[in-house]
Amino acid sequence: MSTTLIRGAKVLGGEPQDVLIDGETIAEVGCGLSAEGAEVVEAGGKVLLPGLVDLHTHLREPGREDSETVLTGTRAAAAGGYTAVFAMANTFPVADTAGVVEQVWRLGREHGYCDVRPVGAVTVGLEGKQLAELGAMHDSAAGVTVFSDDGTCVHDAVIMRRALEYVKAFDGVVAQHAQEPRLTEGAQMNEGAVSAELGLGGWPAVAEEAIIARDVLLAGHVGSRVHICHLSTAGSVEIVRWAKSRGIQVTAEVTPHHLLLTDELVRTYNPVYKVNPPLRTERDVHALREALADGTIDIVATDHAPHPQEDKDCEWPAAAMGMVGLETALSVVQETMVDTGLLDWAGVADRMSFAPARIGRATGHGRPVSAGEPANLTLVDTSYRGPVDPARFASRSRNTPYEGRELPGRVTHTWLRGKATLVDGKLT
Amino acid sequence: MQRHLISAADLTRDDAVLILDTAEEMARVADRPIKKLPTLRGRTVVNLFFEDSTRTRISFEAAEKRLSADVINFSAKGSSVSKGESLKDTAQTLEAMGVDAVVIRHSASGAPYRLATSGWIDAVVINAGDGTHQHPTQALLDAFTLRRRLIGRDAGLGQDLSGKRVTIVGDVLHSRVARSNVDLLHTLGAEVTLVAPPTLLPVGVESWPCEVSYDLDAALPKCDAVMMLRVQRERMNAAFFPTEREYSRRYGLDADRMARLPEHALVMHPGPMVRGMEITAEVADSGRCTAVEQVANGVSIRMAVLYLLLGGMEPAVTHSRSEEK
Amino acid sequence: MDTHAEADTSAARPVLEGPDIQRVLTRIAHEIVERAKGADDVVLLGIPTRGVHLARRLAAKLEQITERPVPAGSLDITMYRDDLRLQPPRALARTEIPGDGIDGRLVVLVDDVLFSGRTIRAALDALNDIGRPRAVQLAVLVDRGHRELPIRADYVGKNLPTSLRETVKVQLAEEDGRDSVLLGAKPAAQGGRLH
Numbered sequence: 001m002s003t004t005l006i007r008g009a010k011v012l013g014g015e016p017q018d019v020l021i022d023g024e025t026i027a028e029v030g031c032g033l034s035a036e037g038a039e040v041v042e043a044g045g046k047v048l049l050p051g052l053v054d055l056h057t058h059l060r061e062p063g064r065e066d067s068e069t070v071l072t073g074t075r076a077a078a079a080g081g082y083t084a085v086f087a088m089a090n091t092f093p094v095a096d097t098a099g100v101v102e103q104v105w106r107l108g109r110e111h112g113y114c115d116v117r118p119v120g121a122v123t124v125g126l127e128g129k130q131l132a133e134l135g136a137m138h139d140s141a142a143g144v145t146v147f148s149d150d151g152t153c154v155h156d157a158v159i160m161r162r163a164l165e166y167v168k169a170f171d172g173v174v175a176q177h178a179q180e181p182r183l184t185e186g187a188q189m190n191e192g193a194v195s196a197e198l199g200l201g202g203w204p205a206v207a208e209e210a211i212i213a214r215d216v217l218l219a220g221h222v223g224s225r226v227h228i229c230h231l232s233t234a235g236s237v238e239i240v241r242w243a244k245s246r247g248i249q250v251t252a253e254v255t256p257h258h259l260l261l262t263d264e265l266v267r268t269y270n271p272v273y274k275v276n277p278p279l280r281t282e283r284d285v286h287a288l289r290e291a292l293a294d295g296t297i298d299i300v301a302t303d304h305a306p307h308p309q310e311d312k313d314c315e316w317p318a319a320a321m322g323m324v325g326l327e328t329a330l331s332v333v334q335e336t337m338v339d340t341g342l343l344d345w346a347g348v349a350d351r352m353s354f355a356p357a358r359i360g361r362a363t364g365h366g367r368p369v370s371a372g373e374p375a376n377l378t379l380v381d382t383s384y385r386g387p388v389d390p391a392r393f394a395s396r397s398r399n400t401p402y403e404g405r406e407l408p409g410r411v412t413h414t415w416l417r418g419k420a421t422l423v424d425g426k427l428t
Numbered sequence: 429m430q431r432h433l434i435s436a437a438d439l440t441r442d443d444a445v446l447i448l449d450t451a452e453e454m455a456r457v458a459d460r461p462i463k464k465l466p467t468l469r470g471r472t473v474v475n476l477f478f479e480d481s482t483r484t485r486i487s488f489e490a491a492e493k494r495l496s497a498d499v500i501n502f503s504a505k506g507s508s509v510s511k512g513e514s515l516k517d518t519a520q521t522l523e524a525m526g527v528d529a530v531v532i533r534h535s536a537s538g539a540p541y542r543l544a545t546s547g548w549i550d551a552v553v554i555n556a557g558d559g560t561h562q563h564p565t566q567a568l569l570d571a572f573t574l575r576r577r578l579i580g581r582d583a584g585l586g587q588d589l590s591g592k593r594v595t596i597v598g599d600v601l602h603s604r605v606a607r608s609n610v611d612l613l614h615t616l617g618a619e620v621t622l623v624a625p626p627t628l629l630p631v632g633v634e635s636w637p638c639e640v641s642y643d644l645d646a647a648l649p650k651c652d653a654v655m656m657l658r659v660q661r662e663r664m665n666a667a668f669f670p671t672e673r674e675y676s677r678r679y680g681l682d683a684d685r686m687a688r689l690p691e692h693a694l695v696m697h698p699g700p701m702v703r704g705m706e707i708t709a710e711v712a713d714s715g716r717c718t719a720v721e722q723v724a725n726g727v728s729i730r731m732a733v734l735y736l737l738l739g740g741m742e743p744a745v746t747h748s749r750s751e752e753k
Numbered sequence: 754m755d756t757h758a759e760a761d762t763s764a765a766r767p768v769l770e771g772p773d774i775q776r777v778l779t780r781i782a783h784e785i786v787e788r789a790k791g792a793d794d795v796v797l798l799g800i801p802t803r804g805v806h807l808a809r810r811l812a813a814k815l816e817q818i819t820e821r822p823v824p825a826g827s828l829d830i831t832m833y834r835d836d837l838r839l840q841p842p843r844a845l846a847r848t849e850i851p852g853d854g855i856d857g858r859l860v861v862l863v864d865d866v867l868f869s870g871r872t873i874r875a876a877l878d879a880l881n882d883i884g885r886p887r888a889v890q891l892a893v894l895v896d897r898g899h900r901e902l903p904i905r906a907d908y909v910g911k912n913l914p915t916s917l918r919e920t921v922k923v924q925l926a927e928e929d930g931r932d933s934v935l936l937g938a939k940p941a942a943q944g945g946r947l948h
Binding site: 446449450453454456460461462464465466467495735736739740741 | 829832833837838839840841842843844845846847848878882883884
């Protein structure tokens, strides 16, 4: 059994301590631990966090291996400090059967960079008509706990109600992509002053808020958990805050890009800024940051959505929606939440590891950095600041909105159950 | 400095006046026995039309030919584009053929901007209408028509449209003509009022430099020109208005409404007109309607734009927005 | 016809003053009447900007001499220039052909300074697109030499031998508030070609 001593790391941003990893678990946390027989990693004041957990990743395999595979996606995850990712179901074929989810789960195990927890489709073929075999997916080796038609909204109120009820049997959760379809026909960007000027079809905030309002009421009515994917508007924050105050079991995620970018960027007509839900306004960005700080929004999830170059190298309306995010998420969170004083590193650990693991029931992840816990860890050089260089991404795709932008923080090491997947910024 | 004409909002007042003045001189060429100038000899201009528009294409083609440019017409229908070739590949193919300027019409808002800024090509890009975004040469020819009629051919030289009141009526939401005209007329000092049913105004119109009204009858008596926008019948099916009849009753221009305009006021229409919808045949055929004149003026304006963007080693037109950046 | 501006007129030396210019134009008018045998089919076309003012002055003098109206107009040559691609596009000036046109008539082109001859070549091309004159002649206030094309003036106000390092600037009351022809030194940094 190998042992590793991480020396002088600020655990969750606290005072420097040593952390000894023995095999797959954390053996000891303290000051002046003996390095005897152990490989030593000098942390030198870097911040040690529990391995990050992403509740919302698109790995694209099977079907769109030209944009990402389980291997490239999990390598990107490890490079971004993640030890577990939830892989969305909108693959080809759709992950709506035990067979597909098991395949994705196995590929993750084999590659060994990051645990892959497949998300099962709520409805067959994401068509919103008939429930997929949710129980079978849960009972499979993949042990699916999160169900989502992400990419499309479960817009039929009856189907949504039944799904919310049904997954209670095995403590599952439905993650809703909140987008009222009729209000977003032909939608290209946030509806507002900028869309009016640019002549691009509007994606109104109300199309998201109306679905969230309906779904929290449904969840309250049937006593189920509901999770809101990539919440993007100030109005959605208000609804979730209200629902939580009423005791409704709702959780919500925000993406890094919605914490940083606004629809003003669409003026460039560069589809690298095209994403669903769309970039919103300055006011929304501030509301989202505050909601993440005060816990109304529970977690940060990347909505890592790789696309090949040709799907972005075109005119705006023809371009695919989505941005890669795994390798820049922590930097954007540091920029928008930590460096602004809204959240400390313990808060980051909660929003990016503890809480997402809890919502997704990801056993072994999102655990405290203390003796006896699985050694899923990530070490961050928070003093670093530099431009984003997509050429260095481990992801197969390069559709990042941050190319050339200076961001703080760099993940230098990631350990998955004691095994280093990233060392000095290089994948193993 | 930008070398392209993408949006009417990019033009300063002085740029716009220079284009109008230049167009006034270009218009005189049409009165000569030989309606041709050697100015763009040896320059190649491609009319890259991804969307059908015979009128605009012919207007550009006439302008290009009067300036002696070599003209290539490229229509996306039946070409490799319909077989899935991208805008980027098409543009680069044309660039490889040594094209100096691309006049682009595209159904996607922002396609000309993308073509001009993506680094795909070096050619000058002129927007001939993109989606529901902009149609800057249409706005320029409308301003030209307004200046000629309201101020005069010679008296207008060097002048803008300060204090003129223009009412734009119809489907503003889907209109690139409305967007371009609001921007340009505002730059030229005119006061613009948009009149439309609320369903056909974009959310966010409050931030435009113009007034907004739902009442056509109230706007008519105090305007110097009323510009009618085309309203497609299909909009009815998407519940933008209940019926064609109701639309024309509330927002169509008929003889009664025309009588409410001041004596000197013009009736403008960018064409093609939907008679019986936004305008009655009686109004369309009246002496106050400048629709045909607008078409003629379009050639002069496009000659002016081509000359100013392509005639020298660099364009004469400055772009306020790009300089602010 | 080229760049008139930016030459430092304070350091420039006047070679013709107001009365000289009047005298010279009177002489040219008489020469035109003499050579055109009464000038009854003459059309004067000035090349903008200052050539147009000179053409109008000549027309007035011709009318005094012949006691008949003499048509004068302007001919903008901008879009016929051979150096369009070497500079940013210029604003266009007015081409104003008098009512009866130029077909079968004697067109006298009028410009302020004759230098390389390229302006006149462009003017001949422009004329070609407008009609077919019986003959074309050229009148200039100053001929400063340095021709680059086989072109000569029929009527010259003053032959002014110059070096290429010198500038010739014509000022006319209509445009500049005074009449004079100034000979100066070309500023070192001046990029554009001056008269």
